[in-house]
Amino acid sequence: MQGTTMTELADDELLRYARQILxxxxxxxxxxxxxxxxxVIVGAGGLGCPASETLARAGVGRITLIDDDMxxxxxxxxxxLFVAADIGQSKAMRAAERLTEINPYIAAVGIKDRLSDDNAADLLDSGAGLPDLLLDCTDNFATRDSINRISLALKIPLLSASAIGMTGQLSLFEPAKQTGCYHCLFGAPSDDEDTRTCANSGVLASTTTVMGNLQANTALQYLGLGHNPLSGKLLLWDGRSMQQRMMNYKPDPACPVCHHSS
Ligand SMILES: [Zn+2]
Structure with a gap:
């Protein structure tokens, strides 16, 4: 925009990001x-909306949102990111439009599709190379397990958040550093537990907003400063008691997903 390159900021950008640069x-x-x-943000829903909005406002240059829901x-x-007049429209496309309205100095792209093993390489590398960071903002265990496998196969760092009821979890896996993976922590999806979603278990409005912004907070440090504040740690947030805990973990040497990926 305005003839600037990735190595400089226009005057309007300096003004926009002044409080942050200070x-x-x-x-x-x-x-x-x-x-x-x-x-790339997978899921433009309860987590994807606040995470992408904060990251767009903060100045992340290119944001791709993937979601096939309306x-x-x-x-x-x-x-x-949505208002009543948006009902019936594509979440990914509407969210991308809204992010561009919020910050015209970034490129936001919506893809109305469902990420899978088969289309992952194409959807994640839509002309701009593979992303620096993949944000899992989906709402069920089976999809998170699948995105974990895609992150490992393509060696893209994965910032995985979940929110349900009044609780949330957050972790940032770096395949290149063999920090372990989602499967090391949670194992394989089981028929009992992986069916819990916001749709059938409920979620308080603030839970997804808090977790989406904790996810954005982590992404800003990782992208801006090269710092992973969740290296080897799982963050657990409880909205009822207002407590946040960090649980340490180690890669599982017997993990069938990340053990053979290096
Ligand atoms: Zn693993």
Missing amino acids: LNGWDMDAQLRLKAAHI IEASNLQRQT
Whole structure:
């Protein structure tokens, strides 16, 4: 935009990001790294809306959203990028439009599709190379397990969040550093537990918003400063008690998913 490159910011961008560039521990180089970054967000719902909005406002240069769902009335309680007039439209396309309205200095692209093993390489590399970070913002265990396998196969760092009821979890796996994977932590999807979703178990509006923004907070540090605050850690958030805990984990040497991927 306005003839700038990835190595400089226009005056309007400097003004827009002024409070962030002023921040102790953040600087122009960090802001430029954000501008050069490409992320893919899988799921433009309760987590994907707040995560993508914060990352767009903060200046992540290229954001791709993948979701094959349409906006429904029951989504409006927590899916913060949508309003009543959007019902019936594609979540991915509407979210991308809204992000571009919020920050015209970034490129936001919506893909109305469902990510799978078969289309992953094509959808994730839509002309701009593979992304720097993959954000899992989906709402069920089986899909998260599948995205974990895609992250390992393509060696893309995976920032995986989940939110249900009044609780949430967050982790950031780095395949290149063999930090372990989603499967090391949670095992294979079972018929009993993996059927719990927001649709059948309920979720408080604030749970997804908090977890989406904790996810954005982690992504900003990772993309801007090269720092993984969740290395070897699983963050657990409980909205009822207002407590947040960090659980340490190690890669599972017997993990059938990441053990053979290196
Ligand atoms: Zn593993």
